[in-house]
Each structure stands twice: as structure tokens, then as C-alpha cells.
Amino acid sequence: MKNNDIKLISNGKRLDGRAPNEMRSMKIVPNVVKNSGGSAYMEWGKNKIIAAVYGPGEALPRHTANPDRAVIKCRYMMAPFSSSEEHGRVGMNRRAIEISKVTAEVFENIVLLDQFPGTEINIYIEVLQSDGGTRAAGITCASVAMALSGIPMKDLPYAVSVGKVGEDVILDLDKLEDNYSDADVPLAILPRTDSVALLQMDGEMTKKQFNDAMAMAMEAGKTISKLQKDALRSQYIEQEQKYR
């Protein structure tokens, strides 16, 4: 949605003071849902998200099972109190169903599904507080949860959104930017091979702007990947340090 009343960038700074290629601050806490196979809590700017993984387990209902491999099911949902505005409707809407689908597909790329024929793996992503970029944060957080669950994967996906304001390419759009930007591109990347596992786009961009945006996302990915790996290692390192 174009809006000429709100100036999202002036003098090279965004409304919250960030540079165009600057991400919001992030934090990942592993193992927050004791009953799950693996879980993580993530703060990404003002976004607050919990992801938990169950399975593999018996695929139910039975007709959803694939006799050759595991199926991945994802539920991404926003809490009714997650927005700074009105009370949200409880339950899944079309947006949530789509995000759930593309998130599951990210993990289909890299989970060793053929090791678990006939089973299902469930990814639950609960957005407790939202401020733009929740699907990227959800995927990044779910990736940590999946690794903690011990389900074998060939890579550790991360996600981030890029976009455009006026002629400027920007990284990691917050809610206001998401609402009023000229383009928005959520991406999920498999860092070992730098492959794109999720790509959506709306708005208007030249091919050059898109390429610049992509390069910006990949650069940011180094930081996000490191944060994920540090979160995964942290619990083991803490245990070791007790005896140093």
C-alpha cells in the first residue's frame, strides 16, 4: 500500500532509526516447551514467537500418511492478543493457512523424510506478539526447535524479509513498513547451499532492486544463522562450563 503521508526513510534512517540494511535485535531461547520434542522462543524486534516440534509419530488421520516418507504438518497461528490494535479473531484465517503451508514446505527441503515412512512431523508456531515479519521469525525459530527435537536435517533454514521503500531496498520490515512499503519479499534460505526455500513477493521492484534485496538477505543470514547455532550449542556449553 503506497502512502505518501508517512515518510518511512529520511536521511538514510528508517522510522525506528535503523539503516536500510540493519536488522532488529533478536534473541533465541531453546527448550521452552517441556512436553515437546524440541522447542524455542524467539524475540525478533517486538515479535515474540514460540515454536515447538512433535514427532515423527503416527500420521492421523490415516489417509494423510505417505507410505514412503514422513509428512510435515505446520500450524502457524497468531494469538488474539498479539496485535497492538484490535482483539484478533481466534482461529485460522486464510493468511495463517497459507503461511502454515509454505512453512511446512521449507522443512520438506531438508528433513530426512524417507527415514520415517508413514509418520507425521508437527510444527506448531504460536505468534504471541506481532510487529511485522512473523513468518520469517516463525521459520527461523521452528528451525531451532526442529534441530533440538533430534529430527535429522541436511541444513538449518533461516528466514528474513526484504522490501522496498521509495527507491531504497530495506532489510527486515517491521509492521509499519510492511503496511506502507512499495514491496515486501519474505525469504527462507538454506544456508549450506544458499538455496531459496521460500520466496513470496508483492509490490513493485525492478530486477536490480530484487537482486540487491536478495544479496542483503543473504548477508543478514550470516548473523541469523550464527544466532541459531549459538542457541543450539548454548545448553551444552553451559553444562560444560559448570566444570571448568
Place this chain on the structure above:
Amino acid sequence: MRTLTSEFLRERMAKGVRNSKRDAMSYRGITLTTGTMPNAEGSAEAVIGSTKVLAGIKVALAEPMQDTPEEGNLTTSAELLPMASENYDIGPPTPEGVEFARVVDRGIRHGGILDMSKLFIEEGKVWNVFLDLYVINYDGNLFDAGTLASMAAIATTRMPRYEDEKVVRDESMKRLETGNIITSCTFGKVLDELLLDPDGAEEELMKARLTVANSEDAIHAMQKGLGGSFSVKEIDSLIDAAFEKSKELRGIVKRSIGD
């Protein structure tokens, strides 16, 4: 998956301890944190042992109910998130989830916490307080965790204003005025023993459950659950225990809301 046998629990209780090394009338460790979700008008997270329940409050403009034209409303819902337990599924609310929301709602609604007439704005316009409970991890005794989280979230709620026919949410929102502090105590009957704050493994063996929600001087809501029963004498003693134990819980609420 069941993890305790009745033989094991019986041997333990003969020695006066439960599975988790506490006595019959003790809670597990409790933490109550408010303001965890600043986008919400009020929020709190209650943790009892490994049970984790989040309460979020949003306040919205609404039309009054026909029978109470000069009062606002409270709407309570609960989500037993599928991540919280291998026994919870995706889908419409289960009877278990609905009972949880309604029991918490009754304690809050009848506990003299909210003055509904103060939620009146003008003719045809009132505030609706939405209380949403999110169960993040289940390990027994959702009711007490839900009531603690709800109480603390409501007591720290900041009210939007209605100005120039618009709802304004900003830095200068004032705290919602609240009265009593309500807490609940839930007891389980497990192998004919009465246990405060049953955990998930104990609930697997629990035959009957009694929840008492009270303020300092009165009972405001009760709920007996499951297929077993309590004697009148047992209920009498559990109400006494609830009044006694609620002193502890009220202290936890007061500290968390900064009173």
C-alpha cells in the same frame, strides 16, 4: 503416556511425600510475571511446576448486552495449544478447554475484580474486556495457573480511551481499576488422598477434582470435576485449606502486580 503406578504413589504417600518430593498440601514452585506481551492491554504468564499458562487482555469497543445496557462485558476464551501436550489436538475447543475457560471466568467475574459499570462509555457503547488464556505447556492444574495469570493480567491492564469516536491506545493509558484479588486452589483425589495442585502424572490417576476460587473473605466460584466424588466433610476441609493456601497465592499476585 502414564508414568506413575498407583503402587508407587501409595508407597510414597505412606511416607508423606508425593512424586515431586512435596507434601499433600503444597504447591510446586510458582512464578507469575506481568507485562510479558506489551502489545496486549494486559498480560501475565503463570508457571506452576512445568505448567505454563499465558493470559492476554485486549479491550475493545462493543455494544452492551441487552439486559445490561449500562455495563461492559468480559469475554473469556482458552486455547489448549497443540504444542502444550501430546494429548492436545488441533481443532475446535474441546469440553476440557471450555470447562477451563469457564471456571477461570467465573472466579474472575464473580470475584468483585471488575466493576462492569465502569466499563460503560456512553449509551450504546461499552468496553469489552477480552481475556484469552494460552496453555503453552501442560503438567496438571491448569485452573490455578489460569486464574493466577488472568488475575495478574487484568490487574495490570491499561485501558484505551474513547476520544472523538475513536479508540486511542497510547503511552498515557491508565490502569484498569480493580477490586478484590481472586485466586483458586485445585485439589485432586488420588488414591483416596487429597492433594493440592496435582501435576500431570498425578492427574492421570486422579478420580475427582475440586477447585475453589476465593478472595480474602468469601468463596466466589467452585467446580467439582471428573467421575469421582468428595464427601461433605472433605469439601469442608478443602475450603478451609483453600482459604489458608490462598494467602500464599495472593502474596504472589500482589508482588507481580506491584502492589
Place this chain on the structure above:
Amino acid sequence: MKRIVVPGDLVDEKPVHLMDAFIEGNKTYATVISVYDDDKKTLIPLEGLWYPRKDEIVIGVIEEAKLNTYTVQLNAPYKGIIISKYAESSMANGDMIEASVKELDKTGTVVLSRPRVLNGGKLLRIRPAKVHRLLGRSNTMLRQITDGTGTMIKVGMNGVIWLRGGDTDLATDAVMRIQDEAHVAGLTDRIGSMVKAQAPKPQPAPPHPEEGSE
């Protein structure tokens, strides 16, 4: 040198055939969180799921007694099944059992044989990747705990542990500590001093000693 690797991390510049790793472009990458020893070329998983192997012992809970079969919860990707006629005695829903793996059938069900009901006691669930550490080389770790606590312990390779008698609290703490510290050197000694320091009686434990140290 030992280092912690996570899924997708390069384990070795050369192709090394390892469980919990894959080879691509002549290089080796991890699939689960593990510790890699560059010198010994060993990859020890810190997380992981249980894969049933023939004749392995598992512990589970009877979920449903049907006409000809029992289904068993195993804390695993797979459900267990016992053909009723191979069970020596009848079992009830909620019974804790020990059994051995006969096979993983095509529908993703673990066929179990020689079921035995475990009476009394309680179950613990630990992460299957830590089971080997709990047993220790020739069961040394496990024996330390049973000797020090007087608790009877049965270990299912699926990560379900059954405990009965003795100082079950101390035994539980020891098992959970092994789960948390499986990768930290010197664990056997730490567990040894933990159970000795708090053990109720230094002599060989009686079958059902009093619990608690006071």
C-alpha cells in the same frame, strides 16, 4: 579436537561414512546436533530419535488391549504392537511393560515380543540419544546408580526408564543429570560421587531399603 556441530555443519572436508551425517560433493555434513572428534573421526549425537533394531529391549505402556493385539506407547515415532497369543499373561490398559523388538513392519509399527509387565514403580522419559551414556561401557554407569541408590532400574533403548524401590528420588536425579551432562567429560566420576555422597547405606543395598537419607 572435539567440537559441537549442528544440522548442515561441515563435519569433515573429506567423505567420512558416519551415522547422523551425509556426504555431498565429497564432503561430510552433520544431520543432528552432535560432537565431532576431528582426530578420532567419531560423531556422537547429542540429540536424536530412536530407530528400532531387532532384539533391542524397549519399555512402554499398554495403550489399548484389543481382541488379538495390544498397542503400546513407546515414546517414539512408532507405535508398538504385541500379538496377544504371544503374551504369556493378559495385560491391561496403562500397564507398564518391557519387551523386545521383533521387527519394524512396513506400516511403521514396531512388532514386539516377549512382553513382561513391570509391577509398581515409575517411568522416566529421557532423550534416546542419551541412553548409551546412561548404560555406560558394559553397564558401568547404570550399575553405579543401582548400587548407590538400591533402586531397581530397567532401561528401554527407546528412552523410557523404569525405576522401583530404593532411593528413587536420588536415582531419578542421577538419570536426569546423565541426560543433561552426557557430553561433559568426567561424568562417571560425578555420578559416582553423587550417589555415594547421598546414598542411604554404604553396604550392598537390600531389595527394598527405606527411602530418604534421614
